[in-house]
Amino acid sequence: MTSTTELLLPPSRIAPPMTAPALRWGILGPGWIAARFAEAxxxxxxxxxxxxxxxxxxxxxxxxxxxxxxxxxxxxxxxxASPEVDVVYVATPHTSHFEHAKLALEAGKHVVVEKPLALDAQQARAIAELARSKNLFAMEAMWSAFLPKFDVIDQILTQGMLGEIGTVLADHGEHFDTDHRIYDPSLAGGPLLDLGTYVVYFAQKALGRPTAVTAVGQQANSQLNGQISAILTSATGAHAVLNTTILADTPNLAAVCGSSGMLTTEGVFYRPGNFTVSLRDGRSARFVDDISGYPAGLAYEAAEAARRITSDELESPCHTMVDTISTLETLDELRRLLGIDFPS
Ligand SMILES: NC(=O)c1ccc[n+]([C@@H]2O[C@H](COP(=O)([O-])OP(=O)(O)OC[C@H]3O[C@@H](n4cnc5c(N)ncnc54)[C@H](OP(=O)(O)O)[C@@H]3O)[C@@H](O)[C@H]2O)c1
Structure with missing residues (x-):
């Protein structure tokens, strides 16, 4: 006779966003995401x-x-330059993030910059160095990283609950009409920097920086990449199998699979939502999120920035500049492999 104990997931350590000290925000670029951020x-x-x-x-x-x-x-x-602003939220297109993050930092303002922080790792390093040299806070608004769901996933991975990770699966596909900015090559369009940031972020959260990257791409038209399927290999030999596309809606699911069990998301992996951990010994547990997607989920990144800025920290440990730069290094490598060139 075997006896199994109940599987308990670690509780989230993230405090409610409402409890973060209030800062004065300036929004730069009142577009689609800025409206959701303002509502949050x-x-x-x-x-x-x-x-x-x-x-x-x-x-x-x-x-x-x-x-x-x-x-x-x-x-x-x-x-x-406004004395009424403590922190600037940069919500312009990716092609302007570097310029606008620099603008804010040089004016002495803390910055939270929409993802991707910059067009490439080199720009991201320059932003990180500038922020550090000015003693200012800088953070990429990779909103997933600050959600209670991802704090629980972090703890599951750190505790080794899944055993040795061998495979990560993640996809992020969304069909866009051709008049959306994502179809504009001059705004660094295509899935890579927009949707692809999420799948690479997730893969690297589970497996760290890859030691090898392979990929195939599909064009959306003669000027623009439309889909990327990539395999990132880690130092242990584990694979992250990733897909991102602007040509079709996809399930947007993710899984982390190890020698002791697997974690599978329900619904869109990078948003708030439920997931299940199923272990090979028969035990399983379900994380049930009490937050829905936009805009509530965006409140966590703002609260995190407010807490860190108030306590004179220059980065968030939930998503450091090293994390951001390392994701961009992989995106740079995908770009090189697929010959993706953004007109400047
Ligand atoms: N976290 C998320 O879930 C999420 C979701 C969507 C997008 N994003 C990120 O947020 C950024 C903005 O995306 P969005 O969808 O909000 O874009 P959007 O609706 O096109 O808004 C961008 C805003 O930036 C300003 N802007 C400055 N220079 C511009 C230029 N050269 N061309 C066009 N607009 C320019 C415009 O404001 P003014 O002209 O009024 O100044 C515009 O309203 C992107 O980097 C994207 O990756 C994040």
Missing amino acids: LRHHTSQRITAVASRNAQRGSAFAADWGIASVHGNYDDLV
């Missing part, structure tokens, strides 16, 4: 948005009216 701050945190900057006065004013923001700036320079 307004309804799910005690953070204050004191300013927004747009290149278009009408768009800036409409955004300010929607989210009760007192100051609207008609250019980005004025926002970063």
